[in-house]
Amino acid sequence: MQLQIKMNEALFLRNPEHSELGRKIVQHSIQLIDKNGFEAFTFKKLAEDIGTTEAGIYRYFENKHKLLVYLTAWYWGWLEFQIDYHTNNLRDPVIKLKRVIKLLANTVDDDELTGHVNESLLHQIVISEGSKAYLTKQVGEDNKQQFFKPYKDLCAVVGNIILECNPKYKYPKSLASTIIEMAHFQNFFMNNLPSLTDFGTAKEESEIIAFLNDLVFSSLKKG
Amino acid sequence: MQLQIKMNEALFLRNPEHSELGRKIVQHSIQLIDKNGFEAFTFKKLAEDIGTTEAGIYRYFENKHKLLVYLTAWYWGWLEFQIDYHTNNLRDPVIKLKRVIKLLANTVDDDELTGHVNESLLHQIVISEGSKAYLTKQVGEDNKQQFFKPYKDLCAVVGNIILECNPKYKYPKSLASTIIEMAHFQNFFMNNLPSLTDFGTAKEESEIIAFLNDLVFSSLKKG
DNA sequence: TTCATAATGATAGTATTACTATCACAAATA
């Protein structure tokens, strides 16, 4: 059994899933970006880490920005699969939404079904570097090429569950993007700038979940 | 009359406010970063834009990261002043908080009191590039040196107003950082990835304000 | 089995970036 996330072909020059080297590029880039941060990450270092050459990496990805977008898109695609999988048997939209919040805010375990991707590290990358995928001047171009479709799809899914909870709620999409972003930002703040949160002492993800639940379900309360 | 924001001395090598060249560095860096984005921004281009040399810039700022942190810190300091100024005569904390949300989410006009800083452009920079000031591997080091104090102070101010509204509310700081971040992220999404928001058609900041007000005051409602 | 093609490795080279260093000059200051 194996899980494959279908990726936008414009994100790479050669599909990294289709070769050993490609999978190594994905695997080691996740490790390196997590370890040293995206700014310090270069294709040269990645090549050395893998034991190939810089040119070898460039055959798969145009540049490191595209690779970052690839990784985050992969993550959002994977997460949407997780959400579908863990909520498809649930009827009550409130329970569903709580489940989604948990999946967004919890540390993920490494998924055995995806050999070369360490989801736990990738989750950390999405927290620390994810916004850099779209906070650029090329965001318009990238968006035209559908690079952010997985993120937008996930947001739409969450937005729809929100509407199921309260069909009259006026800001389902904005609330969805708020939940998604804050699940990550509050985590980053908790661990790095704790005075921006109320979780500085305990540093428990469960508290982030409690905060998000409170935020969301106060908003969705009718009346 | 002149408004001066007191800045952390560790952010620069020479205080840019104290010389003509320094003020030009600040002024032109704001223009260039706004125009081309932070990634494409280099000290060489900045020097050419000003009509000085690269070495000249390095005498003021160690590197472009410090300059970005300087600019964002300046903005948060300025914004806190604006908030103090516009809310100090208000008694009702609910009105106060609404005022704060408006100040956070609205496009700012260029403040005449600060000659070399174009607050309107700087606001755009904080929206598009602001998170990059702390989403780095050095965030811990930078935080130890108090680089993010203005941001944290602002967050504390907002958190306290939240507590005035509802002393029993459990997440004042997290809600404060959520408001601040979302005032900017929803703006960025609205203009660049509109399907992540509910403001795609109108593209009005007033809608972001309405969303944030709804979000915040549902959460603070007692019961 | 053979021929063609595709993927990789090895190496080289370029323009730009991110600095550091040095020296000369002008203005302010003591």
Place this chain on the structure above:
DNA sequence: TATTTGTGATAGTAATACTATCATTATGAA
């Protein structure tokens, strides 16, 4: 008047972000 301070001009270096070429190896179709 001597001295410090800020600026301009120039040079230089290591690293980054690529592009190009050629030889070798693996794959797979005829």
